[in-house]
Every structure is written in structure tokens, then in C-alpha cells.
Amino acid sequence: MPSLNQKLFAWFTENTEERRDKILGETKQHLFARANGTVAEIGMGTGSNMQYYPDGVKVIAVEPNEAMERYILENAAELGIEIDIRRSSAEELPLDDESVDTVITTHVLCSVADVQQSLREILRVLKPEGQYLFLEHVAAEQGTTLRVMQNIVRRLHAAAFNGCQCNREIGGVNMKNAGFESVAYRKKNLGGYLSHIKPHIIGAATK
Template identity: 40%
Template sequence: MTQNDTASGFEVHGARGAFNAAFFGTMGPYIEWNVRQHKRRVFADLPPTVVEIGSGVGANLRYLRPGSTLVAIEPNIPMHRRLRAEAERRGVHLDLRDRVAERTGLPGGSVDSVISSLVLCTVTDPADVLAEIRRVLRPGGTFRFVEHVAGRSGTPTRALQRALRRPWAWTFEGCSCERDLAGLLRAAGFARVDIEPYRLHTPFIPFNTQIAGVAHA
């Protein structure tokens, strides 16, 4: 484990870290094309400073106004080079923090908005992450999310998610297609949670059952 691994609580795998940075750098436009209408809705009118958990290679920077500040919680160091380049290209000030989402290091009640997309599937404990998001949000602040979730029980999608559980998680650094994130969001103690479930139609079938919405502190 490297010094950065110890500081962030996230162990970067020598092969998978670089693979995922390259994969999302290459496939990002295709993924974005599929989810863009949902992101446009939930990421509309973001404040001047936004916290993002799992910023990756910067797919969501396009939803921030030029001159905004993104506090990026991203422990996967191989993502950092592309993230910095994308922030510069978009004219967004980047405050990059090599930390895990469970321990952002931000003061309590200090944040107007937190965003995430396709991240709660990969964290070790999504309930802990949601508790941390609630802690840092000001009263009236929002957590805006676009995430993929478990398919309905008994469906072919759910069966495929179960069958591919281990290789999918290994390839995508712990990503689980079997989490009931809608249930976790509703149980996390937010004042109100608005969730829209939907389905994509892509070759990545385990990834196609998704939710988008806003949780209000």
C-alpha cells in the first residue's frame, strides 16, 4: 500500500486503476449520451461551489458553469490527470481531494450541493457515504444523483447482474449491480427524497437499471 493509499483509505490497484481511467475516458461520451437527459434534469442550476463524490475523469464538469468550483472527492489517482485536464478545458476551478467518500474531511453543514453519478455502486458502504453527505450539507442543501441499481427480482436483468457479480466487481473496482440504492436513500434521514427510476438500452445490460433524483437535507 502506498502513502496515498494510507491517506485516502483507498488502495489503487496497479492494473484496474489505469484501466478504469482509460475506459471511462474512452467510453465517457457514449455513457453520457445515454444518461444526459437525466443529468440535465437533476444537475440543473447547480450553485457556484459543488462537492462531487467520485469525480472520475470529469464527466459532470459540463453541468457546472464556467468559473464555478468543484470540490472533487476522488481517491483513484489514475483518474486525476484527465480530471484536471477536463476542469481546465471547462473553465472550472478544481479543488481535488484524494479521499474516500465516507471521510470527505469537509466541515459539517458547510455545503450547498453534493452530486454523484455511477459512484454509490462502488463505495464500500453506501449508507456510510450517505450519512457523510447529510453531515456536510447545510439545511436545505441537496444531494443530486444518477446511479445504477439492482433490477427487479425475477427479471432477466437481475439474473444477469447476479451471474456477473464477481467479474463485474473485479473489473470495475468493486462496482455492484445489486444494490437497492433507492431504499438506502429513503432510509438515510433526508427531509425529502425524489427518485425517478428508468431503464437504459445499452449492451452493458447489468448497468441498464438506473435511478436519478434529488435528496433534500
């Protein structure tokens, strides 16, 4: 049974989707156009990214919060997508080695317990030519007002948003250290919904 916190977070995620789409939709559309074959989305949440997937992909959702599942199923049914949901976490992906063409995460690396282990797992499950597509919010530059703000509110933010670390430093170096062959990404402020989580990294890492 999901906890009350898990249920509330799932409800919140579903009911703020429209707002996020306004800010991130175009970027996601562009990024996910590159998805192909078997796609594993880690930390799928309620499944709002599926609307941006190209036709014909096979979708696996890895999501630890059981309360998200009914929303994933509803969203997948609306889009006519057949979905395979696996209740698990990024640190221990329930997927075979080299079994997936594309891995996607959006706003997930901020919440995982172990970023490096999660990235190593993503690398493990990707096929040799596989790609990891990501859109993640990250810490603002040290010394900026935004970073000071993030440092101040981080505990409150984590408590309110399911452990999300708003000042977590994540970048290409994490992916390189996990063993990805190449990483190409850009940093962009995509703001609006919660103003202190504007800086994002958007890109792809290949095996």
C-alpha cells in the same frame, strides 16, 4: 503511485465517456441544472460531469483513485473550471460539516464500501437547505431476467469494473435511513452501455 488497475480503470473511464454521454447526457443536463453554490462531486472519475454544471459553481472533486486526477485537471481546464481535488472516499469526506450546497454522485454508490456511511457523510457536509443530486444504477427488480443476469455476472462485473456491484439494491429508503428529510426520484431504464446495468435512479434528496 496509482496501481495498474487504477490506471487502467481511469483510462477506461475517460475513453468511454462519449458513449455514456450519448445515453445519460440529456438526463444529467436536466438534473445538474439544479446544482448551485459549492458543489462537491463524490467519485468524480475523470470529471466528465462537469460539462453539465451550471456556470458559476465552485467545484470540489472527491476521488480516491489518484489516476483520475490528470483527467479531472484536463477536463476542468478545457471547461475553464477551477477545481479543488481531494483524494479521499465517500465514507470519510474531507469536508467540513454544513459546508456544501450541492453534492453529486453518478455511478458511485455501486462501488462504495458502505452505502449508508457514505450517505450519512453526504448529509453531514450539506448545508441545511443543501441538496444531494444522484444518478445511480441499481439492481433490477427481483424475479426479472435482468436481475437473474445481474446475479450471474456480478462477480465478473465487480472484478472488471473496480468493485462495482451491478445488483446492489439502492433506493430512497437508503437516503431516508441516512437522515435525509425528503427524497424525490424516478426509476428509469437507461441502457446501452453494458446492458445489464440499465435500471437507474435519478433524483434529489434534501437535508
